[in-house]
Amino acid sequence: MIGSNTEKLLGTENHRKLRDSRVLLVGAGGIGCELLKNLVLMGFGEIHVVDLDTIDLSNLNRQFLFRQRDIKQSKATTAVKAIEHVSNSKLVAHQANIMDVDNFPLRWFDQFAIIFNALDNLEARRYVNQMTQFLHKPLLESGTAGFDGYIQPIIPGFTECFDCTTKETPKTFPVCTIRSTPSQLIHCIVWAKNFLFPQLFAPSGSTTTEEDLGTNNAEEIKRIQQETNEFHELQEYAKAGDETKISDIIEKIFVHDIEKLLKIEELWKIREKPTPFYNVVVGESLNPNLNVVWSIQEEANAFAHATRKLMRRMVVEKQIEFDKDDTDTMEFVSTAANIRAHVFNLPRKSLFDIKQIAGNIIPAIATTNAVIAGLSALASLRVLNLIKSKSEIKPLELNMAFTAKASNISSNRYLSNPQLAPPNPRCPVCSIIRGVVHIPSSALKTTKLSDLIESMRDKFLYPGDISLLDKSTQRLLADYDFEDLLEKTLAEINIKYGTILSISDERCDEEELRSTLDLYIDNGGDSSNFELPDVEVPLYKALKAENDEEEEEVEENVVQQASTTGEIIVDQEEKSKKRQLDDAWEPATKMPKIDDDSGVILLD
Numbered sequence: 009m010i011g012s013n014t015e016k017l018l019g020t021e022n023h024r025k026l027r028d029s030r031v032l033l034v035g036a037g038g039i040g041c042e043l044l045k046n047l048v049l050m051g052f053g054e055i056h057v058v059d060l061d062t063i064d065l066s067n068l069n070r071q072f073l074f075r076q077r078d079i080k081q082s083k084a085t086t087a088v089k090a091i092e093h094v095s096n097s098k099l100v101a102h103q104a105n106i107m108d109v110d111n112f113p114l115r116w117f118d119q120f121a122i123i124f125n126a127l128d129n130l131e132a133r134r135y136v137n138q139m140t141q142f143l144h145k146p147l148l149e150s151g152t153a154g155f156d157g158y159i160q161p162i163i164p165g166f167t168e169c170f171d172c173t174t175k176e177t178p179k180t181f182p183v184c185t186i187r188s189t190p191s192q193l194i195h196c197i198v199w200a201k202n203f204l205f206p207q208l209f210a211p212s213g214s215t216t217t218e219e220d221l222g223t224n225n226a227e228e229i230k231r232i233q234q235e236t237n238e239f240h241e242l243q244e245y246a247k248a249g250d251e252t253k254i255s256d257i258i259e260k261i262f263v264h265d266i267e268k269l270l271k272i273e274e275l276w277k278i279r280e281k282p283t284p285f286y287n288v289v290v291g292e293s294l295n296p297n298l299n300v301v302w303s304i305q306e307e308a309n310a311f312a313h314a315t316r317k318l319m320r321r322m323v324v325e326k327q328i329e330f331d332k333d334d335t336d337t338m339e340f341v342s343t344a345a346n347i348r349a350h351v352f353n354l355p356r357k358s359l360f361d362i363k364q365i366a367g368n369i370i371p372a373i374a375t376t377n378a379v380i381a382g383l384s385a386l387a388s389l390r391v392l393n394l395i396k397s398k399s400e401i402k403p404l405e406l407n408m409a410f411t412a413k414a415s416n417i418s419s420n421r422y423l424s425n426p427q428l429a430p431p432n433p434r435c436p437v438c439s440i441i442r443g444v445v446h447i448p449s450s451a452l453k454t455t456k457l458s459d460l461i462e463s464m465r466d467k468f469l470y471p472g473d474i475s476l477l478d479k480s481t482q483r484l485l486a487d488y489d490f491e492d493l494l495e496k497t498l499a500e501i502n503i504k505y506g507t508i509l510s511i512s513d514e515r516c517d518e519e520e521l522r523s524t525l526d527l528y529i530d531n532g533g534d535s536s537n538f539e540l541p542d543v544e545v546p547l548y549k550a551l552k553a554e555n556d557e558e559e560e561e562v563e564e565n566v567v568q569q570a571s572t573t574g575e576i577i578v579d580q581e582e583k584s585k586k587r588q589l590d591d592a593w594e595p596a597t598k599m600p601k602i603d604d605d606s607g608v609i610l611l612d
């Protein structure tokens with residue numbers, strides 16, 4: 009019987025708590041399928057699964073809850089159906105984006121004892137992290153990439169949050185490197201995938217503004233813009249499916265455009281000059297082996313072949329998106345990149361290798377997902393204090409885990425599991441004081457922005473000089489010289505449920521400033537008005553530094569002082585702010601209860 013072993017391991021009392029707990033799993037992909045199976049086997053009372061996506065053929069090798077017949081079906085629903093018949097847990101599937109506030113307002117998250125992230129992108133991870141910070145809800149963050157993986161329990165207010173450390177974002181290149189002076193094959197691949205392909209086959213594609221170009225060379229800027237304009241003609245050929253123009257396309261992009269580039273002498277003073285791809289005669293022979301580097305003639309043949317097929321499709325489809333698994337688009341991008349690499353005297357690669365790069369493919373390893381999902385499930389028992397005969401575990405006694413390869417800290421250990429660190433006092437997310445504004449929908453239509461600001465001033469003791477930002481859209485709503493919106497109602501300026509407002513003290517010459525406060529706008533409150541949260545917004549010492557060096561020194565002093573006074577000094581956008589940890593601490597209204605002093609999580 010599922011769960012009966014867990015009872016022996018946890019003891020009757022803890023097992024009952026586990027059975028009474030409702031948990032949320034976000035993502036039913038590689039880690040999510042494994043984790044759902046684990047959570048069901050452990051016997052959590054109720055498990056909600058959220059995933060926005062449908063099942064793809066390529067998921068089947070590692071997402072064991074899915075079968076061929078499930079392709080195109082909802083991941084969340086299918087995962088639940090696949091395991092329902094062996095489950096003692098109540099399972100609820102949601103096919104939706106976790107960031108959709110209409111489906112999942114902040115208070116919806118509050119029903120869960122713990123939230124498991126099994127996601128694959130920074131945006132959604134950051135979003136859930138933020139929601140758990142508002143609610144002081146434990147979060148079990150996890151991720152894998154190839155053989156690497158990690159789990160990180162996050163106990164808001166007590167341990168580092170997801171954003172306490174900076175995360176690597178996808179690499180970008182200056183436009184001029186991509187459009188004029190590639191020096192690596194990757195630049196040619198980006199050009200083929202992000203510029204050439206959309207120019208020809210997705211005509212609503214990008215336009216380039218001067219600021220994005222990454223160059224001041226007027227001649228080069230003019231050439232790049234002219235080149236973009238000339239592509240409109242080629243687009244027309246593509247749209248009309250005019251196959252007789254394929255040699256003109258080759259001539260334009262690999263000969264004429266290169267000749268124009270060569271005329272900008274400035275560019276070639278420190279670089280090797282490209283050689284236009286003259287006298288190309290396209291033939292029929294194609295190399296079927298995708299794992300070898302083709303001859304340049306084979307590349308040209310395959311480029312013409314792929315272009316022909318895409319042109320035929322354009323007549324029907326009108327617009328084609330690049331997809332690494334769409335053979336025609338992949339062959340086009342790979343051959344275009346390799347011919348450009350040949351022109352710029354750069355080493356070429358096989359179509360298979362270029363597919364890995366163009367599709368950002370890091371192979372997903374089922375075993376890594378299983379290890380990480382197992383650790384995530386185990387860690388949740390420690391986070392929720394359900395381990396038998398263990399004294400209560402405080403947040404900073406909990407462990408994270410990551411593969412040594414990911415961390416580079418040890419060459420002969422696969423897994424490291426250090427204890428969690430306290431919140432980073434400079435974290436842009438968890439160092440901010442937060443609260444929830446409850447407002448009935450009728451009041452959104454009648455409350456003026458000035459009313460809300462006035463109430464915030466009264467309640468949180470902000471001065472006259474403040475700025476108010478809509479964090480969800482990065483809009484400035486009000487500050488000392490922007491008052492245009494004050495007389496508008498909240499609905500008129502598009503403040504709605506799920507909007508996060510951020511109010512800051514903007515006084516210049518004060519020694520002490522009021523901390524920044526983030527407010528989540530949520531449904532509720534009495535029938536006619538809004539209710540501001542009962543949070544205390546402390547003052548912090550405004551530190552002025554003459555130069556960076558001095559600022560560093562001042563901050564160091566303050567952080568040291570913090571450890572003796574129990575205050576945390578945070579640096580937000582070059583200002584230092586202080587707060588009492590407990591001021592920001594509001595225990596969740598439902599389970600789990602977290603002991604205010606120790607942060608220990610106690611299930612009822």
Ligand SMILES: Nc1ncnc2c1ncn2[C@@H]1O[C@H](COP(=O)(O)OP(=O)(O)OP(=O)(O)O)[C@@H](O)[C@H]1O
Nearest residue numbers: 035036037038058059060061104105106127128132
């Ligand atoms: N905002 C979101 N809301 C709900 N689910 C999300 C959101 N963002 C990502 N997901 C889901 O998280 C899961 C992550 O799983 P995984 O990393 O295995 O990705 P995958 O899309 O299944 O596989 P691959 O990307 O390797 O093809 C996916 O199923 C994805 O649909």
Ligand SMILES: [Zn+2]
Nearest residue numbers: 169172435438
């Ligand atoms: Zn943080």
